[in-house]
Amino acid sequence: GRYPGAPDLDAFWRLLASGEHAVTEVPADRFAWRELYDPRPGTPNRLYTANGGFIDGVDRFDPGFFGILARDSVRIDPQERLFLETCWDLLEQTGHLGDRAGGRTGVFAGVMYGTYGQLGATAWPQGELTGAHSSYWSVANRVSYLLDLSGPSYAVDSACSSSLTALHLACESLRRGECDTAVAGGVNVIIHPAHFVSLCSLSMLSPQGVCRVFDADADGFVPGEGVGAVLLKPLRRAVADGDDIWAVVKGSAVNAGGRTSGYTVPNPNAQAEVITEALTRAGVDPATIGYVEAHGTGTALGDPIEMAGLRRVFDPSGSATGSRGSGPLAVGSVKANVGHLEAAAGIAGLTKVLLQLRHGAIAPCANLDSVNPRIDLGDRLELPRELRPWPAGPAPRRAGVSSFGAGGANAHVVLEEYRPVTAPAQPAGRADAEQLFVLSARSPELLAQYAGDVAAALSGTLPAGTGLRELAHTSQVGRPAFRERVAVLCGDVPELAARLTEIAKGETGPGTWRGTAAADRETAADASAGSWADLARRGVDGERVDWAARWPAPPRVAAFPGHPQQR
Template sequence: GAGAGGDRAPAQSASGDAGAARRAAAARSVAAVRETARPLDIAIVGMAAVFPGAPDLETFWANIVGGVDAVTEVPADRFDADLFYAPDAFVKDAGKMTPSKWGGFLPPIPFDALAYGIPPRSLRSIETGQLLALEVAARALRDAGYDVAQGQDRAGAAQGRARAGRSFDRSRTSVVFGAEAGADLSGAYGLRAGYRALVGDLPPELAEHLPELDEDSFPGILANVIAGRVANRLDFGGSNFTVDAACASSFAALDAACKELAAGNADMVLCGGVDTHNGLNDFLMFASVHALSPSGRCRSFDSTADGITLGEGVAVVVLKRLADAERDGDRVHAVVKAVAGSSDGRALGLTAPRRAGQVLAMERAYGRAGISPSEVGLVEAHATGTVVGDRTELATLTEVFTAHGAEPGSCGVGSVKSQIGHTKCAAGMAGLVKATRALAAGVRPPTLHVTRPNEAYDPATSPFAFDRTARPWA
């Protein structure tokens, strides 16, 4: 007994010493990052979103808190998945067949074309992503309490909403979206032109299924018109542009939007991410690089993770300088303190994750924000559900947070991809909206499908904890 007691005492002492060391490291970290910080202090004053299983922001948040899995089999109106589904597509026919027939798909979203001055006939020539971006941008502006249009707000009136009464300087309002070109409509135009070039005249039965080019077609498929159409229909005079940084697109847009405000080029920016790339071609493309999950779920940070599940969605935030938002009496949902990024340099490959590059981005972000990782209570991670990617990300987070003295289990970590799939160009915005609502509600949201965490996770020493269900965020 004495021996056992003697064995335990040093362990308790060592544990106490380790805790004191961590607290000392955290204190030094806090002081160091605040000394050289240059926070952006950009306020999120309005938000709107549509994602799988959620036709609006409130439903999206309710689904997150309720732990709803919005991933389903491919709807029949998208494509006949059974014609292209093969469980062994990883082994053979990669790029011709798909090992997955599951994804996160948007429900029907009401769109009043006439309210936005768009002739209904033109809709057949415009990519869905452009129309959804316009609708969600208008919703976000209403959420911020501002007029959607000069004059009558027909879109709001048509849905029984009171018109927002506040005016603002539209000439100093910019629009930045994260997105990429090409989707089902542009592919159909390409098939029509390519068939004629390579084979000859289209068979009548094929021609009747393919759209014909008209005056709306060219702008209707351009990625830059996503932002341009919003600026045009909502009558904004600031800059408008679209950025493509693959899965980081909506965060690249956020970075650009914050810089617009910080530089004084605009007083308000509508910043969004849009991705409606969830058709047959997208499934086959991801299958060709062996990225799709045969089990049909993004098992973020789980040891059984086997790939990504494709999702789609649109989200928009309305941004202003914090000082301006407070002066104007805006409701501030959250504050963006910093945005930072990095490249991996000469890594193993174009898509291979590299821990050193991720550490660099995080250190830059927290340094600019003036916030030590030891103070952070929630991390909304990328965590696509690939074993190597999740392991690298978790190892990166652990390295950075531990170095700054974060206590074991002090920070929640998770990913919304476990509920809606990987929404690609809109993924960052989906996570931003989720984290913003979690902060405002005081709730640590759950992450689904974590049964046995990734091998990079050590529960005894890791600064992180996985929440399987929603819990209070004290």
């Protein structure tokens, strides 16, 4: 994913762990907002704030990388382009391209704004009726088409719960057997001043331009941009495939709040019910939940209502049905860090929880000085003020994620950390002292850049369980094969990093093969026999190598940087 102030998930975690926020004024290259500015809330057709969470490069794209004509890419909604890039990155990083690509993979995309079509409409008076457009269906279908995925493919719009609802629907699709693997996520961009003006007309935005979730000075949210996605599989298959498992989805549920005192007024009973339903489907005791990522928009009315709903479910002092014998329950909201990402809010909150599980820590609530006096935390709920450990205990760590849409479209997901049943055994099969790492790119220049990116990543600290076997296997079966190719035969990771650094500098030494694949070479090389050196020579010349045949008991997937894009 990409989020305000965070072009990747490592940067996102640093932002969350610091307790800081990435809210800024509208970037100068977006739109001219000052002519519409009026500091008095309620002024018609004016905005009283221009603060939000923004990502870089929403107007940048590499059409040639995806085989799209440049003139066509200009017409495609930037949300569609961003989601496509993110899904590619997701599948490439998890080793699901190359020989493992395609198949019955579903795509479920949360999206709720068609602003690019509004921009395109400004050319209608000049007779340009087929220019820039926004088609929600195409956000998902473009991914399925270009990556050759045959599972269900559709966009989901349930307002601010869109991306979490998309994840729920993806899980249900997997359970029904409609697909074997699913990509779920969401995207949101702000490219027209009408976005701010419409929200200001509803007095939803903070006049201070700061999202103070749960704070006494909470006076509205700030809008935000972002894009994110996760790859979902049945747990048994993920284990068998050697995937890097970030968490287990134990259960999920959606409902609607029904009629309340106002269309935008949430229903705490319905919120409590959707959480209870998700816990029931998960077979999880509320007492075992250690963290809840709240919807938490930072409004004086919405925050107390949401906390009241949480108490109904989790706090023994809140109601007769509350869980008993439970420890503290930390509550937070990513919106205080990056703003309200609307269609991408759910995937942003989910990603925060995944990162907390990954790092064994709970991030602090940003912009929290004094708790809203209308919020009753009860005996169990607490709001963390600083980064603190989330220690492993005898039972797996568990968390809930809430996402509530305007008009009452509610979603909740229950997550659990993944704990292997047994320590992973060393795979049987070939015990070669040396391994062959392969890399390919669209041009010699990009191949050099690609090699340098991977070398830099391998020179740092690798995740536990990632070694030369894992890297070599993933490079062979989990990445797409482009025209310019290189293969490196080496004995350990430091040697691989050194060789790739040489390639980045244009140098090629012993044990390294380079070549350009001819477009007409379809001969299949048998990888189950022959030496690595022979397969390296044939592979870089363009023969299609059945790499999987070399790995009767494949190791786990290894993550390393993907092919550079010239956006």
